[in-house]
Amino acid sequence: MNCVNNMPNSWIDFLPTLLQGAEVTIKVAVFAGIVAVFMSFAAGLCKLSKLWPVRTISGIYVEIFRGTSLLVQLFWLYFALPFVGIQMPMMTAAVLAVGLNFGAYGSEIVRSSVLAVSKGQWEAALALNMTPTQRLVRVILPQAGMRMLPPFGNLMIELIKSTSLVYFITMADLTYQAMVLRNNYISWTPEILLLLLLSYLVISVLVSFGIRMLERKLTAGRV
Amino acid sequence: MWDWQYVFEILPELVRALKMTVSATLCGFAVACVGGLLLAAAVRSRYMFLRLAAKAVIGFIRNTPLLVQVFFLYYSLPVLADIKISAFAAGIIGLGLHYSTYLSEVYRSGIEAVPKGQWEAATALNFSKWRTWRNIVLPQALPPIIPVMGNYLIVMFKETPILSAITLVELLLTAKNLVSDTYRVFEPYTLVGILFLAISYPASLLVQRLEKRMNLPRGL
Numbered sequence: 001m002n003c004v005n006n007m008p009n010s011w012i013d014f015l016p017t018l019l020q021g022a023e024v025t026i027k028v029a030v031f032a033g034i035v036a037v038f039m040s041f042a043a044g045l046c047k048l049s050k051l052w053p054v055r056t057i058s059g060i061y062v063e064i065f066r067g068t069s070l071l072v073q074l075f076w077l078y079f080a081l082p083f084v085g086i087q088m089p090m091m092t093a094a095v096l097a098v099g100l101n102f103g104a105y106g107s108e109i110v111r112s113s114v115l116a117v118s119k120g121q122w123e124a125a126l127a128l129n130m131t132p133t134q135r136l137v138r139v140i141l142p143q144a145g146m147r148m149l150p151p152f153g154n155l156m157i158e159l160i161k162s163t164s165l166v167y168f169i170t171m172a173d174l175t176y177q178a179m180v181l182r183n184n185y186i187s188w189t190p191e192i193l194l195l196l197l198l199s200y201l202v203i204s205v206l207v208s209f210g211i212r213m214l215e216r217k218l219t220a221g222r223v
Numbered sequence: 224m225w226d227w228q229y230v231f232e233i234l235p236e237l238v239r240a241l242k243m244t245v246s247a248t249l250c251g252f253a254v255a256c257v258g259g260l261l262l263a264a265a266v267r268s269r270y271m272f273l274r275l276a277a278k279a280v281i282g283f284i285r286n287t288p289l290l291v292q293v294f295f296l297y298y299s300l301p302v303l304a305d306i307k308i309s310a311f312a313a314g315i316i317g318l319g320l321h322y323s324t325y326l327s328e329v330y331r332s333g334i335e336a337v338p339k340g341q342w343e344a345a346t347a348l349n350f351s352k353w354r355t356w357r358n359i360v361l362p363q364a365l366p367p368i369i370p371v372m373g374n375y376l377i378v379m380f381k382e383t384p385i386l387s388a389i390t391l392v393e394l395l396l397t398a399k400n401l402v403s404d405t406y407r408v409f410e411p412y413t414l415v416g417i418l419f420l421a422i423s424y425p426a427s428l429l430v431q432r433l434e435k436r437m438n439l440p441r442g443l
Contacts, residue, residue: 067420067427069381072395072412079402080412084224157286164288168388175291182298190299197287197295204286 011191014181018199021177026203028091028163028173032098033156039103040152044110045136058107065104071165073097078169094166102159109151113144146219153211157204164200174199230410233401237414240397241422247314247393248380254319255379256372259326263334264356266327281324290385293317297389314386322379329371333364370437373430377423394418 008014046058065073078093088096117140125135167175178196182189265277284292297313300306308316337360345355387396398411 063424064420067381067424068416069384069419071384071387072416072419075395075399076412076416080409083407083409161286161288164290165385167290175288175294178291179294187302190295190303193291193295193299196291197283200287200291201283208286 008185008188011188011195014178014188014192014195017177017181018174018195021172021174022199022203024166024172025160025163025174028094028098028166028171029156029160029203031091031095032102032163033159035095035099036102036106036155036159037152039100040106040110043103043107044114047107047111048114061100062104062107065101070097070101070162071168073101074165074169090166090169090171093169094163094171098159098163098166101162102155105158106152106155109148109155110144113147113151114140116147117143149211149215149218153208153215156211157208160204160207161200224409226407226410229405229407230414233411234414236401237394237397237411237418240392240394241418243391244380244383244393247311247318247383247386247391248376250311250315251318251322251379251383252376254315255322255326255375258319258323259330262323262327263330266331267334277327281327284321284324289317289321289382290388292321293386293389310386310389310391313389314383314391318379318382318386321382322375325375326372329368329375330364332371333368334360336367337363367437370430370434373433374427377426377430380423380426381419 043058043061046054047062049055049058074093074097077088077097078090081087121139121143122135125139130138163173164175166173167179170176174196178192182192185192262277262281265273266281268274268277293313296317297308297310300308300313341359341363342355345359350359383393384395387393387399390396392400394415398415401411402408
């Protein structure tokens with residue numbers, strides 16, 4: 001191996017490889033985040049539906065994805081499903097597993113925030129002769145959305161952290177790249193793993209800072 | 224597609240592996256309960272240094288993935304400090320430390336809910352600090368947070384498959400080994416999912432019931 005005469009001089013030499021991994025981690029996190037938010041609203045609003053089949057279906061989705069662990073879901077989507085004829089690329093499996101899992105958790109945020117909007121708002125919208133869609137989109141969701149922002153921020157941090165699990169299906173994310181580096185330079189293990197921890201810390205802190213800014217901007221001028 | 228005979232063949236082995244998963248969960252939870260209480264106490268400490276240190280530790284652990292923390296414990300400690308720890312020890316310490324930061328928040332909410340008069344009464348009775356915590360504050364702070372702790376126990380149970388990365392042979396790794404022995408993939412992984420669901424769903428219903436009962440007024 002060329003790693004013997006190609007020993008790194010300092011930890012800076014590890015950064016380019018880690019950056020490559022960070023790109024994959026961020027990609028998975030962004031796509032999975034979109035899936036998670038979409039599923040949160042879909043399942044959360046369906047749970048409030050008047051029709052019981054709709055409520056039941058969304059309930060089953062939520063319980064299955066919250067009741068089994070994310071890593072098991074990832075293995076199932078990527079390794080088990082091909083045996084019943086459904087094969088998907090690594091990226092799709094990763095995004096679906098993380099997105100569907102966090103969507104199940106997010107649906108509770110949506111449901112409870114919508115329920116927390118005071119009843120008078122529903123009645124006022126009804127009195128103004130708005131259609132059900134108008135009521136939801138123009139009156140309820142803008143108010144519920146304010147409440148959802150902080151818990152969704154926490155959920156996104158958890159989501160970013162859990163993208164590290166795609167390492168298990170050999171996707172070249174941050175964790176995977178770091179473990180490859182570790183294999184090549186065993187004596188640098190502590191430095192590499194510490195850098196890896198710091199990389200995740202930087203990403204999470206930046207994201208939570210961004211969400212706090214968004215919150216401040218959206219709640220400006222409101223009580 | 225679905226081979227029942229194979230299912231019954233591997234089920235005993237998976238159930239045996241479930242024991243490992245459960246014991247890792249319980250040991251990790253014990254670590255988290257103690258660690259969380261210590262962190263919660265440190266955050267409330269008189270000494271600014273201790274407060275800041277506890278907050279920094281909590282922030283760092285909460286913003287990095289459990290998987291990487293476990294890797295760090297298992298692979299770095301032998302190099303750094305010449306301590307060799309088993310996969311099980313690294314696993315429960317990692318899992319426990321990670322969730323102790325979450326539990327410290329839970330403890331905090333419980334402690335803050337104890338009325339201020341209780342602290343003042345303890346001072347008026349000339350109780351020592353230790354006695355105040357043990358006899359006055361904790362007995363009132365702990366019962367209301369039991370359901371939340373129960374929820375975290377379930378969350379930790381579902382996080383144990385991560386420990387398979389450091390060769391802890393729990394449920395998922397057992398299934399993975401079965402897969403590489405027999406090349407049948409669908410049944411083992413599906414069974415793992417079903418086993419997780421079979422434990423965590425009833426457990427979450429139990430916690431919900433507990434929550435409802437705790438919300439009833441005293442004496443009912």
